[in-house]
Amino acid sequence: MQHQSSDRLLLIEKVLILKSLSIFSETPENILADLAPLMQEEEYEQDSLVFPEGEIGDCMYIIHQGKVRIHKNNTILAVLGEKEVFGELSLLDAETRSASATCATDCTLFRIDQEPFYELIDSRPEIARGFIKILCQRLRAQNEKSVQSNN
Template sequence: MLLIEKVLILRSSEIFRNTPEQELIGLAGILEEIYMEADENLFSKGDRGNCMYFIHKGRVRIHDGSHTLAVLESNEIVGELSVLDAENRSASATTVEESILLKLEQEPFYEILMDNAEILKGILKTLCRRLRIMDHKSVTHHKSNLTSLPSL
């Protein structure tokens, strides 16, 4: 994949939308391309995380066992929490179809982060959006359980 293609992929991501082009060029140069077949495990719940992935092509299912939490598609990121704190993965990630991912390790990410607050803002927006979606799902699930309780 050409450097310019990687820059365009980064630019299409919410995280890097407002990042200066020079920063994106530097970042694109350190991204590792990963090609995966359908139904391949990217990482498992409990694995130590130290990187995140950009989905260039394909779809990735985020799950806890057989329970699907989300299905992420092109231009979305996977594993962003681990690039921030390097803790154990909170869920597993498995490709749904043949996929091309771009891997970003934690240390180079921190170096770029120190020079560009826009990247941090982008990650925080992405995390907040995902938390709101999970909160909504949790509240909806809780309400549906309450309405299905038998009368006393």
């Protein structure tokens, strides 16, 4: 009986992790409870490559613990920390990765794969709405940057 309650607690913990992400902050908890079981926990050692630039991506990652460097060759584009997400475009569109991801420290990551995510979107369109909103915000911010750099 003890084992079952620890599984349930883990589901609640995963829901809270999802809720803390900007992508899902406005998604109701009962919907996140359907997404939480798709989160596959993975451990990486410092300097491990999560994925190389140019690889076809079909999953996104959530950083639970540690820091991840996003880089092209030796140029660091970003260093991401706990509760940040990377590779999320691959959930919607299986294209090649635009940059590499390497663990800057020992990391615990949650992976969400595209196929089960698509199946979930069919029954839970609210999850897709959260994604679309974040992507629109990023696009607007990118447009702002390019307008400012042209002035």
